[in-house]
Amino acid sequence: MTGPTPRPNVAAIPAYVPGKPPTVRPGMTSYKLSSNENPYPPLPGVVEAAHRAVEVMNRYPDMGNSALYDALAARLGVPVTDLAAATGSVALIYQLLHAFCEPGDEVVHAWRSFEAYPIAITSAAATSVAVPVTADGRHDIDAMVDAITPRTRCVMVCTPNNPTGPSVTQAELDGLLARVPSDVLVVVDEAYVEFVRMDDAVDGLATYRDHPNVVLFRTFSKAYGLAGFRVGYAVAHEPVAAALRAVSLPFGVSGVAQAAAIASLDAEAALLERVDALVAERDRVQAGLAEAGWDVPSSQGNFVWFPLGERTPDFAVAADELGIVVRPFGAEGARVSIGEVEANDRLLELARAFPH
Numbered sequence: 482m483t484g485p486t487p488r489p490n491v492a493a494i495p496a497y498v499p500g501k502p503p504t505v506r507p508g509m510t511s512y513k514l515s516s517n518e519n520p521y522p523p524l525p526g527v528v529e530a531a532h533r534a535v536e537v538m539n540r541y542p543d544m545g546n547s548a549l550y551d552a553l554a555a556r557l558g559v560p561v562t563d564l565a566a567a568t569g570s571v572a573l574i575y576q577l578l579h580a581f582c583e584p585g586d587e588v589v590h591a592w593r594s595f596e597a598y599p600i601a602i603t604s605a606a607a608t609s610v611a612v613p614v615t616a617d618g619r620h621d622i623d624a625m626v627d628a629i630t631p632r633t634r635c636v637m638v639c640t641p642n643n644p645t646g647p648s649v650t651q652a653e654l655d656g657l658l659a660r661v662p663s664d665v666l667v668v669v670d671e672a673y674v675e676f677v678r679m680d681d682a683v684d685g686l687a688t689y690r691d692h693p694n695v696v697l698f699r700t701f702s703k704a705y706g707l708a709g710f711r712v713g714y715a716v717a718h719e720p721v722a723a724a725l726r727a728v729s730l731p732f733g734v735s736g737v738a739q740a741a742a743i744a745s746l747d748a749e750a751a752l753l754e755r756v757d758a759l760v761a762e763r764d765r766v767q768a769g770l771a772e773a774g775w776d777v778p779s780s781q782g783n784f785v786w787f788p789l790g791e792r793t794p795d796f797a798v799a800a801d802e803l804g805i806v807v808r809p810f811g812a813e814g815a816r817v818s819i820g821e822v823e824a825n826d827r828l829l830e831l832a833r834a835f836p837h
């Protein structure tokens with residue numbers, strides 16, 4: 482007997498592999514450095530706001546996210562009509578592709594980059610066109626432009642790039658935009674933008690203002706430390722933002738998540754101090770790696786990339802033995818998040834001991 486069959490593209494969807502939780506070993510603290518999370522728990526004011534929202538969880542949340550949009554619009558200096566919030570910025574990737582791609586349309590993106598891209602692209606019955614990053618983990622903008630065909634609907638730019646780390650420069654993005662047809666969407670995924678300290682990096686907000694085909698994706702999961710609440714948002718000109726809102730899941734951002742996100746914007750100064758501390762740790766780790774003789778791409782995110790090839794699984798095992806859980810990607814490399822000072826110290830200890 483044959484049962485219902487999903488569309489053929491569903492069988493082709495690659496699996497999303499979440500970062501492993503820390504290994505439990507008696508007498509040893511283990512640190513999870515496998516999901517680019519923020520090691521700091523939410524601020525007390527954020528927890529209190531979330532608790533207050535729990536008291537009305539018998540009600541559906543505000544489907545229009547109006548208080549969140551007002552807070553974001555004030556913070557970013559954009560009209561509320563140019564915003565779309567969702568259950569994490571990963572949901573916005575899906576929504577964008579569902580709203581804009583016909584089956585077989587092509588989406589150009591760097592690779593390796595955020596693993597959800599090919600998953601979301603295949604889910605939308607579109608075709609993933611993966612353009613290898615350069616040897617130092619950067620987007621190969623010329624190759625990405627060369628990959629554009631009449632079927633291209635969207636080009637995804639991940640800056641800083643997860644998992645390799647470098648940011649795209651504004652000059653590179655300008656060069657791309659000058660050569661992309663104006664009816665092709667250009668996603669600028671800025672999940673880690675708050676960690677960027679490079680002067681010539683992309684200025685997403687300024688770029689979106691001048692380009693109706695540019696969409697920024699941002700998240701409360703990383704710098705704001707709210708990964709478990711699941712809130713991300715897009716900034717785009719109104720027709721694109723309206724399309725994102727039109728295909729959103731009704732009530733996708735819970736009331737608790739909306740309250741936590743708004744409270745985080747209110748507490749932004751304190752949160753950005755934590756980001757500064759994480760950036761200082763990232764720079765300390767990068768300097769320590771260089772001192773230990775490692776040549777890793779220069780990261781602007783809250784993580785570092787070890788291009789280890791075949792030795793990746795060994796590195797992950799050695800890390801686990803030292804009480805840190807890293808994120809191996811096949812036989813390509815391992816990504817390690819910047820975490821607590823003690824966790825970062827263990828990473829440096831591993832880097833000094835592991836042959837390279």
Ligand code: PMP
Nearest residue numbers: 569570571595643672700702713
């Ligand atoms: N974009 C990039 C580049 C990411 O690394 C992530 C999270 N790993 C996301 C988007 C999605 O974040 P979230 O859904 O938690 O907002």
